[in-house]
Amino acid sequence: MTDLLLQAEGLTKSFRKGRTSRLAISDISFSIAPNTILGLVGESGSGKSTTVRCLLGLERPDSGTVTYDGHELTAGDQAAWRRFHDDIGMVFQDPYSSLNPRMTVERIICEPLVGRTAPRDLRERCVEMLELVGLSADHLGRHPRSFSGGQRQRIAIARALIARPRLLICDEPVSALDVSIQAQVLNLLKSMQETLGLTVLFIAHNLAVVRYMCDHIVVLEKGRVAEQGSREAIFEAPATDYTRSLLEAVPRTDPELERARRAARRNTLSTSRSSS
Numbered sequence: 535m536t537d538l539l540l541q542a543e544g545l546t547k548s549f550r551k552g553r554t555s556r557l558a559i560s561d562i563s564f565s566i567a568p569n570t571i572l573g574l575v576g577e578s579g580s581g582k583s584t585t586v587r588c589l590l591g592l593e594r595p596d597s598g599t600v601t602y603d604g605h606e607l608t609a610g611d612q613a614a615w616r617r618f619h620d621d622i623g624m625v626f627q628d629p630y631s632s633l634n635p636r637m638t639v640e641r642i643i644c645e646p647l648v649g650r651t652a653p654r655d656l657r658e659r660c661v662e663m664l665e666l667v668g669l670s671a672d673h674l675g676r677h678p679r680s681f682s683g684g685q686r687q688r689i690a691i692a693r694a695l696i697a698r699p700r701l702l703i704c705d706e707p708v709s710a711l712d713v714s715i716q717a718q719v720l721n722l723l724k725s726m727q728e729t730l731g732l733t734v735l736f737i738a739h740n741l742a743v744v745r746y747m748c749d750h751i752v753v754l755e756k757g758r759v760a761e762q763g764s765r766e767a768i769f770e771a772p773a774t775d776y777t778r779s780l781l782e783a784v785p786r787t788d789p790e791l792e793r794a795r796r797a798a799r800r801n802t803l804s805t806s807r808s809s810s
């Protein structure tokens with residue numbers, strides 16, 4: 535046993551383009567402790583998806599290791615990969631394309647458990663999940679088209695959690711939603727994390743969202759880790775110009791983030807004064 539649930543160590547991956555090969559990620563290392571939320575943040579093209587694909591075994595890294603619950607997955611143990619995949623729930627960016635429009639809500643939510651749970655228990659579990667995400671048994675027979683974006687994301691969350699995963703991977707889970715309902719979905723994810731004791735890998739480009747959600751943050755820049763640390767460290771004393779530029783790019787509508795931005799500027803000024 536280990537006190538870390540998931541570890542990436544030195545992940546490096548390049549893609550061939552014609553005769554040349556380009557590094558997508560280089561020497562990415564971080565770890566996630568159980569029952570915490572780790573944010574993976576960076577601009578488009580910074581390597582978030584490639585990192586997650588390597589973590590999930592969907593891409594084979596050129597070098598580096600992935601270790602889950604004390605077992606090194608990249609050593610090639612298929613049983614360890616299966617256990618890892620069984621422990622994962624995923625919530626994707628776009629609830630309009632991630633839910634099959636032809637399926638009822640009941641089928642969508644129950645799908646991960648079909649063949650693994652007695653049919654008579656499935657409905658009960660499905661209703662339990664619907665209620666947990668703020669919907670009800672009345673919604674079982676309906677199709678995704680009759681739900682708003684926020685409700686669809688609630689259905690996606692119920693589906694991701696029905697098999698009781700230990701690790702929830704959220705890939706930009708609110709960036710396709712109206713700003714007005716983003717907070718509701720984030721609150722739901724946060725309360726699910728706390729209630730169910732989940733470990734969460736949260737991928738996002740919006741720093742306001744990351745600040746609200748995450749305990750520990752890894753900032754990616756051009757395929758490398760620019761910096762990583764606790765939420766407080768990253769937001770109050772960012773160590774790199776890149777993180778500071780990401781902070782400055784967030785719209786000035788979030789008073790908490792505005793405070794963090796001012797603190798970061800103060801810290802930068804005092805650091806440059808003391809070093810000059």
Ligand SMILES: Nc1ncnc2c1ncn2[C@@H]1O[C@H](COP(=O)(O)OP(=O)(O)OP(=O)(O)O)[C@@H](O)[C@H]1O
Nearest residue numbers: 549550557558576577578579580581582583584585
């Ligand atoms: N299959 C691939 N073939 C070639 N290049 C790739 C492939 N996948 C990713 N890349 C390149 O690797 C780099 C990192 O891409 P990646 O998709 O991991 O970034 P990202 O941070 O997830 O971006 P986004 O937020 O836009 O999804 C980019 O330069 C991208 O073009």
